Amino acid sequence: MEGHLNLTLKIWRQKNTQTAGKFETYQVSGISTDMSFLEMIDVLNNRLIEEGDDPVAFDHDCREGICGMCSMYINGRPHGPNRGVTTCQLHMRSFKDGETITVEPWRASAFPVIKDLVVNRSAFDRIIAAGGFISVNTGNAQDANNLPINKDNADDAFAAAACIGCGACVAACKNASAMLFTSAKISQLALLPQGQIEAATRAQAMVAQMDEEGFGACSNTGACEAECPKGISIENIARMNREYFSATFSSK
Amino acid sequence: MATTGLFLISFLIVHCGLNATIFLNDGGAAFNEGAEFMGTNPIIRTMEIVLFAGLLLHIVDGLRLWLDNKKKRPVAYAVVDGAANSKWYSRSMGLLGTLLLLFLIIHLKHFWYFSRLTNDLTEAHTLYNEMQIVFESPIVVIIYVLGCISLGYHLLHGFQSAFQSLGWNHPKYAPTIKSIGAIYAVVISATFASMPIAFYFHLIH
Incomplete structure (x- = not known):
């Protein structure tokens, strides 16, 4: 049943990448328990705009859990x-009336804050560009039956491809490591025959880019897997390590 | 971390197994014989150097990673609910490792220094006798037990973590590796911890 909440919000406000940020406290009242968290921030922002204040900047797009933009x-x-x-x-039903909620941006040196809760996640794009592609012939797509794929591999590749690149793994990791993201992007190709052409260099190239971007190392706490909205498994990290070792041995 | 960690894990089996001979309650005869072999055999003595090198690499590598990882999040979170997504000991390997290093310095001073660098080790004053003397102090016994607890938690994460880092995570074998790791961590740390306790309460003679 719908209820209404009065909440105290402690939100990180930061003007831009160069300036230091700080927490601002806001009171919101009459928040419906059926609202999503973003809708609750919308309510706050409406009020801030009416009052002539700067609204809280945050990333959002599809609002149905598949685009990977929201990042609080x-x-x-x-x-x-x-x-x-x-x-x-x-949904706001996950919170109690009178609760104080602290909202921060993803914090990692590889994800610089652009404004308030918006961070720059283009480091992920550069990791994919470094090796997350396959070589195919131009022209019509060939008959799918020409590419027999083991059902288990197809399932595992699909599960890895469910990664929406939101960066929760980096945010959750005590080392701000991007191993779960990178391993998912490597696995979805490594498990399929189409991905074998670049297999010898892909893991090396993507891991090198990941390190270059300033992400930390993996200490296997499993926090990324627990917090991933798409349930990406750390088995992918082990697969990436295997791919990386074999690429290191076989590359020229 | 994984390779040196697994190497140190293999060493602990030998160390723990040999020391457990004190529970034969033969006045340390079997233990002293083993200690004599470990102290004189040239292959073992060479492995001792490799062991110290492995330990040093593990420490230096861990320290380097800790310093490096710290830099990856320059602005810390105000609120962190770590318990919601991971075990405390998996997030505290650096702290547990530091406690272990402090313990190791005390431990090496007690027994390695005594048996290798002094001339005090004789037929009349064996390594077993030295254990009896050292473990008469309740403070030393407490330090050793705390050291073993740190070791237990360090191994509980470290064992399975090493396999994951080396890419050995397979749905068929991972549960077995995790179980063996947990059993190993408990058995090794409990066996080691029981030694100073047994001496202190004169349960073995």
Whole structure:
């Protein structure tokens, strides 16, 4: 049943990448428990605009959990207290009346804050560009039956491809490591025959770019897997390590 | 970290197994014989150098990673709910490792220094006798037990983590590796911890 909440919000406000940020406290009242977390921020922003204040900048797009844009670190956890959901899928019924909610941006040197809760995640794009592609012949696509694929491999590749690149793994990791993201992007290709052409160099190139971007190392705490809204498994990280070792041995 | 870690894990089996002979309650006869072999055999003595090198590499590598990883998040989170997504000991390997290093310095001073660098080790004053003397102090016993607890948690994460880092995570074998790791961590740390306790309460003679 719908209820209404009065909440205290502690939100990170930062003018731009160069200036230092700080927390601002806001009171919001009459928040419907059926609202999503982003809609709650919309309500706050409407008021801020009416009052002539600067609204809170935050990333959002599809608001149905598939685009990977929303990126709020809520009460010490990426995408808030629930598992397997993005911030847009987090409903206000997950909070109690009178609660204080702390909202921060993803914090990592590889994800510089652009404004308030918006961070620059183009480092992910550059990791994909470094090796997340396959070579195919031009012209018509060949008959799918020409490419027999083991069902388990197809399932695992699909599960890895579910990664929406939101960066919750980096945000959750104590080392700000991007190993879960990078391993998912490597796995979705490594498991399929189409991905074999670049297999010897892909892991090396993407890991090198990942290090270049300033992400940390993996210490296997498993926090990324637990916080990933798409349930990407750390088995992908082990696969990436295998791919990386074999690429290191076989590359010229 | 993984390769040196697994190497140190293999060493602990030998160390723990040999020391457990004190529970034969034969006045340390079997233990002293083993200690004599470990102290004189040229292959073992060479492995001792490799062991110190492995330990040093593990420490230097860990320290380098810790310093490097710290730089990756220049502005810290105000609120972190770490318990919601990971085990505390998996996030505290550096702290546990530092405690272990402090313990190791005390431990090496007690027994390695005594048996290798002094001339005090004789037929009349064996390594077993030295253990009896050292473990008469309750403070030393407490330090050793705390050291073993740190070791247990360090191994609980480290064992399975090493396999994951080396890419050995397979749905068929991973549960077995995790179980073996947990059993290994508990058995090794409990066996080691029982030694100073047994000496202190004169359960073995």
